[in-house]
Amino acid sequence: MRTALKIGFSFGLTSGVITTLGLMVGLHAGTHSMPAVLGGILTIAVADAMSDALGIHVAEESKNHGNTHDIWASTVATFAAKFVIAGTFAVPVLFLPLDLALVVSLLWGLSLLAVLSYALALAQRVPPWKVISEHVLIGLSVVAMTHYLGEWVRATFG
Numbered sequence: 001m002r003t004a005l006k007i008g009f010s011f012g013l014t015s016g017v018i019t020t021l022g023l024m025v026g027l028h029a030g031t032h033s034m035p036a037v038l039g040g041i042l043t044i045a046v047a048d049a050m051s052d053a054l055g056i057h058v059a060e061e062s063k064n065h066g067n068t069h070d071i072w073a074s075t076v077a078t079f080a081a082k083f084v085i086a087g088t089f090a091v092p093v094l095f096l097p098l099d100l101a102l103v104v105s106l107l108w109g110l111s112l113l114a115v116l117s118y119a120l121a122l123a124q125r126v127p128p129w130k131v132i133s134e135h136v137l138i139g140l141s142v143v144a145m146t147h148y149l150g151e152w153v154r155a156t157f158g
Contacts, residue, residue, distance in 0.1 A: 004070035008056060008077025013116055015052050015078075016085030017109040018139055020044050022146040024089060024105060029150025030158070034098050038090060045086035053079035085112065106143065113139050 023040045027033070057075040060066050088108065092101035117135040121128035 002070070002073065004060075004066075004073035005077045007060075008053075008074040008079075009081045010116065010120070011056055012049070012052065012078040012081025012083075013085050013112060014135075015048070016044075016082040017113050018142050019048055020086045020089045021106060021109045021139065022142045024093075024102060025143050026146035026150035026153075028098065028102055029147045030153045031150075032098070034093060037098065037101075038093050041086060041090045041093065045083050045090075049079050049082035049086065052082050110136055110139055 020041060023044055024037050027037045027040045031037075053075045056078040057071060060071040060074050089105050092104040092108070095101075096104060113135050114132050117132040118128045121131035124131075
């Protein structure tokens with residue numbers, strides 16, 4: 001896979017998982033509202049995917065050595081990966097009770113992160129357990145922080 005596409009796909013997948021899970025968990029803790037969680041997911045899928053794609057675009061342009069085709073390939077790959085990955089989290093929310101949907105989403109997101117981390121570790125020839133552990137631990141940290149932040153918002157303003 002070309003480097004530009006790998007950059008966009010890896011960034012979009014990682015951001016899609018971490019951002020969407022964090023938002024879902026925080027909104028759930030703060031509201032316990034399916035429409036709020038679903039609206040958050042859809043907002044992430046569109047607005048944050050565009051924001052991340054533009055961020056990758058500008059970052060690649062700032063290197064002053066990428067060709068225009070590669071820059072746009074990273075941009076489009078970032079948007080597509082983030083949009084699709086974030087969108088997948090809407091499925092359990094639509095079809096399962098919200099508490100169960102959060103558990104399923106957490107398992108889904110961490111599995112995606114683990115698979116990507118495994119592939120990265122193989123490509124870098126490093127022990128997969130180290131890369132997987134690092135990335136999953138960061139993901140779980142975001143989930144924990146956003147859960148408590150959501151609870152604080154509900155207790156303070158709810």
